[in-house]
Amino acid sequence: MSVVEHVREMAAAGLHSNVRLLSGLLLTMSGNNPELFSPSQKYQLLVYHADSLFHDKEYRNAVSKYTMALQQKKALSKTSKVRPSTGNAATTPQSQCLPSEIEVKYKMAECYTMLKQDKDAIAILDGIPSRQRTPKINMMLANLYKKAGQERSSVTSYKEVLRQCPLALDAILGLLSLSVKGAEVASMTINIIQSIPNLDWLSVWIKAYAFVHTGDNTRAINTICSLEKKSLLRDNVDLLGSLADLYFRAGDNKNSILKFEQAQMLDPYLIKGMDVYGYLLAREGRLEDVENLGCRLFNISDQHAEPWVVSGCHSFYSKRYSRALYLGAKAIQLNSNSVQALLLKGAALRNMGRVQEAIIHFREAIRLAPCRLDCYEGLIECYLASNSIREAMVMANNVYKTLGANAQTLTLLATVCLEDPVTQEKAKTLLDKALTQRPDYIKAVVKKAELLSREQKYEDGIALLRNALANQSDCVLHRILGDFLVAVNEYQEAMDQYSIALSLDPNDQKSLEGLQKMEKEESPTDATQEEDVDDMEGSGEEGDLEGSDSEAAQWADQEQWFGMQ
DSSP states (O other), X not given: OOHHHHHHHHHHTTOHHHXXXXXXXXXXXXXXXXXXXXXXXXXXXXXXXXXXXHHTTOHHHHHHHHHHHHHHHHHHHHHHOOOTTOXXXXXXXXXXXXXXXXXXXXXXXXXXXXXXXXXXXXXXXXXXXXXXXXXXXXXXXXXXXXXXXXXXXXXXXXXXXXXXXXXXXXXXXXXXXXXXXXXXXXXXXXXXHHHSTTOTHHHHHHHHHHHHHTXXXXXXXXXXXXXXXXXXXXXXXXXXXXXXXXXXXXXXXXXXXXXXXXXXXXXXTOOTTHHHHHHHHXXXXXXXXXXXXXXXXXXXXXXXXXXXHHHHHHHHHTTOHHHHHHHHHHHHHHOTTOHHHHHHHHHHHHHTTXXXXXXXXXXXXXXHOTXXXXXXXXXXXXXXXXXXXXXHHHHHHHHHHHHOSOHHHHHHHHHHHTXXXXXXXXXXXHHHHHHHHOTTOHHHHHHHHHHHHHTTOHHHHHHHHHHHTTSOOOHHHHHHHHHHHHHTTOHXXXXXXXXXXXXXXXXXXXXXXXXXXXXXXXXXOSHHHHHHHHHHHHTTHHHHHHHHHHHHHOOHHHHOSSOOO
């Protein structure tokens, strides 16, 4: 057995550090004495050495060695015409064991992707003839094409993956995300479904995710629920995670949290989707739970974006925007396709007054997730913050037309209309339509309450808020109800509402301010105190209280920092 064969055996055994040391020494020997190893042996040493560098995450060095190996292979092919798998008995054992040139190019592409040099990765894979491309090469190409915006080439590559591997579910999701019809995708798997037992669920699965990628959240939820209820797929973590995400997109935060908790109980090491779960917990003021979730995720892996996003949510809701910005940037560095990380960083930038930078991040989030309303909400918040009402109106109308007239899009359009005195009546009509569709939709209730506050229709506002709170409990709604009760001199009940709001979110500053103001105002009913109250009214203190109605309606900084559901 030759020394090169020993290197090959160690590489196959996964002894990468040993391979690196020995191959490095042997390559130096070869450089000092070119006759020491044959061209095929030198090619093998270069590939095995590059593989060990790849394992040590030294990607630039690995690319350099892979390039040298390919040059050596090219020279070898010209001289000896050696082919790795000819089956010719006359070929030497060494030539039969030559590493695949196709595999070397794939490894180079992996290095380029790790170095975020996607163009170089595409170039190296494009150089492989179509007939020689393996499924994993086509899959990598499809993902790279998609990221680069080359949708037609991406669709072709995904279809080639399915032609070779008809059960490649991630390739199916890739096609659906590129607007390929669900029926067309299903037709590519029909033969395998009919030939293998217990695969009848696959066609329903494809149908469900086709709804997901067209933004039809309601039908997607119903279809996935029908799958999840089947005995063979009950308690599947991926389906539960998809359901949680869909409920989140539909604005049903309660069911979203419930599904995330179920998935987490089934798989304590679950990372996917935990960034959204962390945001929802933070939005409800459960910062201690968010902190615990972040610590748990970091213990699982700090090489995913989700732990950093969750910690960023904690920082954002603690009003540490600079730290939230850093954590969001770190998450994007780990995964540039993380929509949640882009929203976190965009929100932090917006709250720090860097609106134009925030707009860039929200636009990128929209590009990656065109069916997610929260991305558009973040961008519109930026437009409104910079007084670009016209741009906000154009975007809100586009969302309304693209995603359809549902409670969420109606409320988003109404939010922009409220910014212009000319469109106040239109805002009222839109909010009424939204509340007709979903009387419990919190954002619509809040915006309708804001409108009623402007019109000083406090009794109507109290009735609206009481009705909304009949079947749910939300910090913002309790706080605004407290503000309305102050306006009609129901001070004791107002204090109760502020207290409930603080019990739901101890960090809600506006509820705390309202409660403290009530405590200062509270006094015995003797004549002296009545005179003091009269003096206060004359000095404009009551005007301050009325002003809190308007102030409480400006809840966006606290509750719409992501522009999420």
